Amino acid sequence: MSTNHSTDYENFLDRQDETAWARALEEIAPAIHEVERNATRVWFAFFPLALARALQTSDDPEGLARKLLMQGNYRLEDQIDSSHKFLYGHRHWRAVKDATTERADSFANGATTLADEIRAVARRAAEGARVDESLLVGIAAVALMTVAQVGLAKFRASPGEVKVGGRFARQSPAQVLRERARDDSQGLMGFLRTTDKRWTVVWNENDESARFQMIDSQEIASAAPNDERDWSQIDPRCTVGEGPIPVQCRSASCGTCWVGVLGGAEKLSPVAERERKVMHLMGYIETDEPRPLIRLSCQAQGRGAVSVVVPPWNGVFGKFLRAQASGGDGGQAAESAATAGEGA
Ligand code: FES
The missing domain is CATH 3.10.20.30 (Beta-grasp domain)
Structure with a gap:
């Protein structure tokens, strides 16, 4: 493992904001197999980057989660191998995970884009798993977003278990x-x-x-x-x-x-x-x-x-994130989340 390459990779992912991710997802959409198109969009709605970053940078993440009325398991780091078990590509999660860490360990800062990185991981994983690349583009995007939210160390440390078995594992x-x-x-x-x-x-x-x-x-x-x-x-x-x-x-x-x-x-x-x-x-x-x-x-x-x-979770965070994005008082918006929820 090369620490410099890995750090560069994490820094590259850190620089990608919500807009960059939305652009990348739009760019890769035509390359995603039909079986994964909806599932990929659903996963990205379930694990929004802006919310994860707001919690990570908060002085009191648990207090913020309470203010946003978050219930259930919203922490992606607790479900690195399972958050995406509803994606078809989850069957090849081990290959996608290996391809992601391989890419991180050889990452060269340069003229690359998020969409290019997603496609590179999907291509490498498809070679390893011997499946069509289009089946792994969506879950490659999920893998990179997971690294962006939990960091490479935790991503590497997860066992890479596949949660689909029996006849479902063999479904085309x-x-x-x-x-x-x-x-x-x-x-x-x-x-x-x-x-x-x-x-x-x-x-x-x-x-x-x-x-x-x-x-x-x-x-x-x-x-x-x-x-x-x-x-x-x-x-x-x-x-x-x-x-x-x-x-x-x-x-x-x-x-x-x-x-x-x-x-x-x-x-x-x-x-x-x-x-x-x-x-x-x-x-x-x-x-x-x-x-x-x-x-x-x-x-x-x-x-x-x-x-x-x-x-696996629910909460009231729209007003908070919009206030943060416009440079306003996200804290005040969080305070009023409960009231706003009741008054909807
Ligand atoms: S149970 Fe559906 S919005 Fe409350």
């Missing part, structure tokens, strides 16, 4: 895409059904049991209790009897129930004004898209089968 990208696109058969007389249609919500594509039924036009979170198991042991934000998606208000106020949509976003109801306003307030997503990839599951109604992923 085409199979995953086919499963995402499949809608539930409504039976022989299905064409006569109207509101009693039933759709499957998959909330972990790599677990056969991680799915529940939703009736037509039902909100995803309202259907989640159909999975009757006790998820509070796995995610303490979950309440017994409420299913695998944490919920609190059920009225687009608290932001607890946000989910990422891997497949079927077009089958969900369009975002209503209140849902859009609350997602902006929370800091989850800024978009005018009628059916974005981040939704409040207590508002999004299903009109077909969908595949979603539940982030």
Whole structure:
């Protein structure tokens, strides 16, 4: 390992701000395989750089997290090998991790860009894993962002475990895409059904049991209790009897129930004004898209089968980050986060 090269690599990543990352993601987007496109965007929404840096540079990170009403596991350093287990490329995480550290150890400061570095890691990892490069571009971007947020030492120290096993580990990208696109058969007389249609919500594509039924036009979170198991042991934000998606208000106020949509976003109801306003307030997503990839599951109604992923945390940080970005008083914005959340 070369310390100078590694330090240069960390410094290079440190210099990349939110705008540089947004530009790089836009540049690499056409090179990302279809199976990874949504998942990559969802991951970057789940682990925003500006929030990670605000916590890192705070004199009192735990106090700031409390002020931003953060619940659950928001620390990327605690989930270096698992935060991206919903990406197809996670199957090749070890190769991506090795390619990233190799790149860091031979990094030459020069005319390189973030997009170039992501592609270089994806190319090297694809050679190691003997898969198409397009499958690893998204997770290569995730790897570099992880280094940017946790540092190379912690990144190197993680064991590089792959969390997908059994038949899921062997699935081809085409199979995953086919499963995402499949809608539930409504039976022989299905064409006569109207509101009693039933759709499957998959909330972990790599677990056969991680799915529940939703009736037509039902909100995803309202259907989640159909999975009757006790998820509070796995995610303490979950309440017994409420299913695998944490919920609190059920009225687009608290932001607890946000989910990422891997497949079927077009089958969900369009975002209503209140849902859009609350997602902006929370800091989850800024978009005018009628059916974005981040939704409040207590508002999004299903009109077909969908595949979603539940982030491991929730919080109210939009106002705080906007105040920081404009050079204002992020602290004051944090103080008012709770009030703003209640008044959404
Ligand atoms: S449960 Fe509060 S916003 Fe959905």
